[in-house]
């Protein structure tokens with residue numbers, strides 16, 4: 001980026017920041033006004049009431065289900081970068097929200113570890129010099145170390161080699177080319193699937209099964225999805241089909257409460273997961289649900305049991321709602337790196353997957369595994385999680401991901 005370009009972007013970001021700050025203050029003032037009006041009414045009511053019954057004046061606060069509102073942070077590098085990424089995707093200044101800025105900041109911070117062992121080192125090595133075959137060797141090592149996987153690395157390095165044979169590439173142009181190549185790899189399975197963005201189809205029952213080995217973040221991800229879905233006005237229901245782990249149902253109920261979504265469960269010992277799904281489908285049909293989210297077990301006595309159980313759940317769905325749109329989403333913990341890739345390959349063989357969700361991108365140095373999953377398992381990445389909060393999950397956006405992965409500061 002040239003200096004003038006970068007100055008303009010900073011200026012744009014500064015204006016966007018001022019706009020968001022103003023909007024936030026207006027909202028705050030509006031809330032204060034509303035609160036004052038409410039208090040006035042309460043006072044009046046209290047005075048009236050105390051005349052009638054002095055015992056009856058106690059105020060009982062209504063239980064709050066509201067999710068913490070995101071507040072605007074500092075006008076810093078993170079803000080500027082996030083605003084620039086949004087602007088580059090064609091967002092107008094007045095379309096930017098604090099939530100979006102907050103998410104991009106988290107994503108960039110989350111990928112910091114991956115970036116450190118990769119871009120920062122690469123930029124240090126390259127300096128302003130043009131790329132050479134030797135710097136490509138360094139890049140190859142760095143990509144492999146960031147868990148990008150052998151196939152994706154080979155692909156990127158040979159494209160870069162070819163490009164170098166045609167023209168001289170400076171460090172900055174090299175990074176730009178690298179971004180383009182990485183994005184191509186991630187976008188391929190998304191394009192192949194014919195669906196850019198996974199959203200429930202209106203007028204049908206959509207069933208999303210969250211599958212994966214134990215501890216990768218299935219239940220947490222389901223909770224965040226329930227929040228995203230109900231906030232986007234899809235009628236949502238949760239099926240607690242992990243009947244293996246005793247605490248799983250309670251964990252889900254907490255998420256259900258936070259996102260205002262009901263949970264269908266069966267608390268009895270050794271309940272059959274497929275039976276829970278059976279009940280949940282009945283409820284979903286009765287209530288005209290758009291999206292049924294199914295939590296599944298990550299650990300059973302053997303791996304075969306796990307696959308058998310998933311097959312049984314699928315069979316029930318096919319039988320009861322043959323026209324449902326079913327998505328089997330593999331949840332992968334980015335911090336498991338190559339191990340996660342192995343899991344993806346083994347699930348893909350037997351579980352008929354339709355997409356992947358990458359979690360725990362915050363604080364791992366192995367975010368590159370997302371590329372390996374796209375290239376080697378041919379799975380479209382649908383969502384990514386970068387934190388344990390209810391808002392820390394977003395639909396996957398390859399542009400934002402690659403920008404965050406290769407951000408140069």
Ligand SMILES: Nc1nc2c(ncn2[C@@H]2O[C@H](COP(=O)(O)OP(=O)(O)OP(=O)(O)O)[C@@H](O)[C@H]2O)c(=O)[nH]1
Pocket residue numbers: 212213214215216217218219220221242245248297298299359360361362385386387388392
């Ligand atoms: N830092 C971070 N932690 C996460 C994220 N997603 C989930 N976790 C944490 O990972 C741990 C396991 O998450 P669960 O959602 O219980 O995982 P699970 O796959 O349902 O586990 P089982 O039901 O035992 O198979 C919890 O402590 C979560 O808070 C994430 O994106 N970032």
Ligand SMILES: [Mg+2]
Pocket residue numbers: 218219220242248295296298
């Ligand atoms: Mg779970």
